[in-house]
Amino acid sequence: MRLPHVTWLRAFEAAARHSSFSDAAAELNLTPAAVSQQIRLLEQHLGAALFHRLPRGVVLTDIGQAYALPVRRSFSEMQEATDGLFTVRGKRKIRIRASISYATLVLAPRLKAFHDLHPDIEIALSTAVWSDRMDHETIDVDIRYGTGHWNEPDIWKLGDEVATIVCHPDHLRSFGDAPRIQDVLAAGIVPVLGSEIEWRRLSDRFELDCPEPPVWLRADSSLIALQSVATGFGTALIHKSFSRPFLDRGDLVSPFDYGLPIREAYYVVMRQDAGRSDEIEALRSWLMDGMPG
Numbered sequence: 001m002r003l004p005h006v007t008w009l010r011a012f013e014a015a016a017r018h019s020s021f022s023d024a025a026a027e028l029n030l031t032p033a034a035v036s037q038q039i040r041l042l043e044q045h046l047g048a049a050l051f052h053r054l055p056r057g058v059v060l061t062d063i064g065q066a067y068a069l070p071v072r073r074s075f076s077e078m079q080e081a082t083d084g085l086f087t088v089r090g091k092r093k094i095r096i097r098a099s100i101s102y103a104t105l106v107l108a109p110r111l112k113a114f115h116d117l118h119p120d121i122e123i124a125l126s127t128a129v130w131s132d133r134m135d136h137e138t139i140d141v142d143i144r145y146g147t148g149h150w151n152e153p154d155i156w157k158l159g160d161e162v163a164t165i166v167c168h169p170d171h172l173r174s175f176g177d178a179p180r181i182q183d184v185l186a187a188g189i190v191p192v193l194g195s196e197i198e199w200r201r202l203s204d205r206f207e208l209d210c211p212e213p214p215v216w217l218r219a220d221s222s223l224i225a226l227q228s229v230a231t232g233f234g235t236a237l238i239h240k241s242f243s244r245p246f247l248d249r250g251d252l253v254s255p256f257d258y259g260l261p262i263r264e265a266y267y268v269v270m271r272q273d274a275g276r277s278d279e280i281e282a283l284r285s286w287l288m289d290g291m292p293g
Contacts, residue, residue, distance in 0.1 A: 001046075008042035009071055011035045012050060016068040020057045092279040093122045098143035100127040101222040102266060105242045107143065110291040117286065121279045129220055140280060142269040143287075154270040156288060161262040163198060166226070166243045166252040167235045181208060181256050188216035190225045190236045198237055202260045226252070 014024035015035060025032045043050055050064035060068060098107055103125055111123060126139070148155055167184065175183050191199065203210040216234055219225040225236040226243060230251045239262065246252040268287055270280060 004042050004045050008038045008045070010075070011038035012042055013068065013071050013075055015039060015051070015058060016060055016064065017072070019059060092120060092277075093124060094279050094283055095124045095126070095138060095140045096143065096283075097126045097128055097139045097141070099145055099221065100129060101242055102143055102145070103127045104223050105226075105245055107291075109245070113291065114283070114286050118279070118282050121282065140271050141283060142271075144267050144269050146264050146267070148265070148267050150269060152269050152272055154272070156268045156284065158266045158268060158287060159290075161239045161241065161265050162259045163202075163237050163239050163262055164243065164254045164259055165202075165235055165256050166238055166246065166254050167229055168232045169250070169253050170232050171229070171234070172253055172255050179255065181258075182210050184235055184255070185210055185213040187214075188234045189213045190217045190219055190228050190234045191215060192222050192225050192236070192238070193218060193220045195237070198260060198262070202237060202258060205260060206258050208258075 011024060011028065011030070011034075014027050015021050018024050018027070021035045021039070022032045024030075025035045028035065039050065046067075048063050049061050050067065051058040052061060096107075104127075108125065111125070114121075114123070143158070144150070148157060165181070165184075171187075172179055172184065175187075185199075189199065199210075199213060202208065213235075217225075217228055219228060219236075222236075222238050222242045226238060226246055228234060229236045230246060237260065240259070243252060243254065247254060268284055270284070
């Protein structure tokens with residue numbers, strides 16, 4: 001025997017569950033007459049009566065009762081399969097805080113790659129200039145700059161940092177065809193707050209014998225320092241990971257082959273009570289792999 005039409009079966013299942021053609025019709029957004037007609041067609045197809053029609057409502061016959069169970073189970077299994085395969089689940093969320101420079105220059109440009117790998121994870125990204133503690137109510141993961149000596153138990157180093165000298169191409173050309181680093185620095189630098197000592201470390205490490213260069217602007221972030229020298233004047237000593245987008249676009253150049261290893265680094269710091277959820281572990285692994293993509 002051919003399987004009955006699905007609309008007949010849906011009307012039968014609803015009427016059997018409600019013991020009422022009217023209630024089944026309301027659920028299916030049909031008229032009671034339409035439900036009655038579909039069930040009559042089903043009974044004709046099967047050659048058996050499925051309901052006893054009563055003055056008030058209906059009652060399943062014995063064979064109707066036996067048939068209602070597998071029909072109801074089949075619809076339930078189809079619903080579960082549909083939900084499992086096609087329902088869009090509520091997105092999981094990770095709240096990340098990072099320095100404004102790291103967030104803008106390193107993390108944000110690569111987050112599309114993380115989204116492609118994990119489209120069900122929503123990222124909320126906030127920034128801070130300096131951070132050394134976790135606000136447990138608003139942050140799940142902190143990308144923090146320093147030496148790694150903090151109170152949180154779950155801390156992972158993202159890699160070592162190297163700083164290089166960068167300036168605008170026109171600024172460099174103003175010193176002739178063979179510019180000397182001493183002359184370029186003597187024209188003015190843009191130190192980043194908290195890293196002023198790095199200029200002396202650079203001179204000492206490479207025996208440059210540079211006098212203390214004059215400061216024409218102090219910036220509280222690498223992002224501000226980069227944007228400042230990109231306007232055409234001054235020199236900055238900036239992490240390679242931060243200056244790379246400016247160098248790739250040609251907005252800045254790195255004219256001298258001096259790479260200064262930086263003692264501090266960026267670390268992934270997980271909130272102590274966040275737990276090692278799947279989404280946080282996915283983010284940590286992606287960060288530790290160098291944010292591929």
